[in-house]
Amino acid sequence: MSQCLEFFFDYRSPYSYLAHSQLGSLDAEVAYRPFEILQLMDKVGNVPTSVICKPKNRYLGADLRRWVQVYGVPFQRHPQMTEIDARRLLRATLAADELGRAAQAVAAIFDAFWGSGAPLMTPADVAAVLNGAGVDRPDLASWIDDPALDETLDRATNAAAERDVFGAPTIFIGDDMYFGNDRLHFVRERLARQAVA
Numbered sequence: 001m002s003q004c005l006e007f008f009f010d011y012r013s014p015y016s017y018l019a020h021s022q023l024g025s026l027d028a029e030v031a032y033r034p035f036e037i038l039q040l041m042d043k044v045g046n047v048p049t050s051v052i053c054k055p056k057n058r059y060l061g062a063d064l065r066r067w068v069q070v071y072g073v074p075f076q077r078h079p080q081m082t083e084i085d086a087r088r089l090l091r092a093t094l095a096a097d098e099l100g101r102a103a104q105a106v107a108a109i110f111d112a113f114w115g116s117g118a119p120l121m122t123p124a125d126v127a128a129v130l131n132g133a134g135v136d137r138p139d140l141a142s143w144i145d146d147p148a149l150d151e152t153l154d155r156a157t158n159a160a161a162e163r164d165v166f167g168a169p170t171i172f173i174g175d176d177m178y179f180g181n182d183r184l185h186f187v188r189e190r191l192a193r194q195a196v197a
Helices: 012-018 037-045 055-073 085-100 102-116 123-132 147-162 181-196
Strands: 005-007 028-035 170-173 176-179
Touching: 012 055, 012 102, 012 181, 028 085, 028 102, 028 147, 037 147, 055 102, 085 102, 085 123, 085 147, 102 123, 170 181, 176 181
Parallel strands: 005 028
Antiparallel strands: 005 170, 170 176
């Protein structure tokens, strides 16, 4: 696969989970771009409207169920969602990327967060999820809380904001940006045009 797309995401976004579940059906190499969504929204002047608008929140619940049915993927909100350190999950992804195992880490963490509900509360929990996906290093549990990785995450979030990312998921093919799980048909069309160009 010579084509490449960049996938910008935060694990807390259910639509990122849904979009990720379809990436394997695209004829493209995926570059994973984790970012801290609340930090990014603050930078670009966006707000999590589904949190502050109750009618939208109710609608999104129904919308998510529809997409889950279309894709045939497991879906449940993690029972400890509000207590999980989301930055740790993103740092773990950056660590796995340094080991050349980003794709495996992203799939495993998304599954734990939205599929299986596997423990994600502690560094050891997250390391166990990564180990199960073949991501290993002797000091993995401590490494994912390394301040240097936290700085890398801040830089990644800043870089996303500089590219006008305003939410998750966002996909880039070259300079063309596509926001949302419901834009994957445009992504497929763009990849198809590129393939024959």
